[in-house]
Amino acid sequence: MKEKLNDLLVKPIAKFVQVESFGGILLFSAAVIALIWANSPLSDSYVALWNYEIGFEFGEFHLSHHLLHWVNDGLMVIFFFVIGLEIKREILLGELNSLKKASLPIFAALGGVFVPIGIFLALNANPETHAGWGIPMATDIAFSLAILQLLGKRVPIALKIFLTAFAIVDDLVAVLAIALFYSNDIDWNAILYSLIPLAILAYLGWKGYYYKYVYLALGIAIWFLFLTSGIHPTIAGILIALTVPIKQKIGMNFSMSKIESIATTLINRPNSNSPILSHEEINLIGSIQSLSGRVQSPLQHLEHKFHGWVAYFIMPVFALSNAGIVFNDVAHLDFALSSHIAIALIFGKCIGVVSFSYLAVKLGIAAFPASAKFKHILGIGFLAGVGFTMSIFVSNLAFHSNLLYQDAAKVGIFIGSTVAGLIGYFILKSIKPSEDTEEVKDVH
DSSP, rough: HHHHHHIIHHHHHHHHHHHHHHHHHHHHHHHHHHHHHHHHHTTTHHHHTTTTEEEETTTEEEEEEEHHHHHHIIIIHHHHHHHHHHHHHHHHSSTSSHHHHHHHHHHHHHHHHHHHHHHHHHHHHGGGGGGGGGGGGGOOHHHHHHHHHHHHGGGHHHHHHHHHHHHHHHHHHHHHHHHHHSSOOHHHHHHHHHHHHHHHHHHHHHOOOOHHHHHHHHHHHHHHHHHHHSSSSSSHHHHHHHHSSSSSSSSSSHHHHHHHHHHHHHTTTTTOOOSSOOOOHHHHHHHHHHHEEEEEEOHHHHHHHHHIIIIIHHHEEEEHHHHHOGGGGGGSSHHHHHHHHHHHIIOOOOOOHHHHHHHHHHHSOOOTTTTTOOOHHHHHHHTOOOOOHHHHHHHHHHTOHHHHHHHHHHHHHHHHHHHHHHHHHHHTTSSOGGGGGGGGGOOO
């Protein structure tokens, strides 16, 4: 029973953590490269690269944007698509599929959202920078899990599951904030038109049908309509993901018995050593491939397929294109804005996560993760202050018309995320691993 539980829960979480952890290292490396590049003698090439105009024409239709715009409004849609898949999986089958299991991550996420916002607004006296309230509310799961991974067996696997579920709820709130508060000049006709392909995908998903080319074509149409509507197109990625069916077309037992039967036929073929296959044998192999595809959950298949691309390519490219702050203009930065964001990330996140988690436990709504101590939650609270990816993304939206405020916000994000991450790391490192955490050895 223990081995089965390990296969079903621990190993998939371990693999997820491993991908996110290495992705966090790449993300950090890309950010450092961007900073060095933007402040080196080659800084002009950095600016020129991301301001390079790319577009296409089709008859009278013309669409053209800077490379930076394509990264933020194009590539990042895939990032949000994967977040949408994770949200749906967790709500239906994972750590958010019941009120009891979801209550602690939900309370922690709400505290990690509202308290930093409150601290930022309380500190910020400049009306021009009030739009930055959403910057300190997000947690970067790649960075935070990368830090947890460095701690090895000192951190119970249940705590990693808690952080993952908490960050997913946190992302959902951030996405809602982007949709409601960081989308301007909305073209409601484009939104209404986008509901047509979205309704088709929702119907297909409800019926359990998944055709990748149909999803691709309608997904592009939805993304384009959102791009022209004024609502940030990354929201399209979330909505499309929520329509992907989670159930397989056929059961595992039926599929395996059929594959076993076909495999036996192939093994017992007359000319088993011949390198050339007969038409019948080719058809049998095709049947195995078809059965293998039909037994996979479309949602799980897409999440697995895109997860590596997001962690190893999309997020590092986003960091490389957005983290290049030119410090030659440091004298013109709004240091008050930087400090408010840093304080909200470092202290707001920790106070919010810890206090709301403690409240949920005291009210009897939730319980701390297995093998976890209060000090573990305190460390996780500080790690939640590692905002980076989503925080930079929100800062681009909040101050899209003021580059100096953008740069000041990014300085605050860097300082706040770094300090919060270091404090969280040393708090968790100071906790002596108990015998209960030995289960983490099985993860590797």
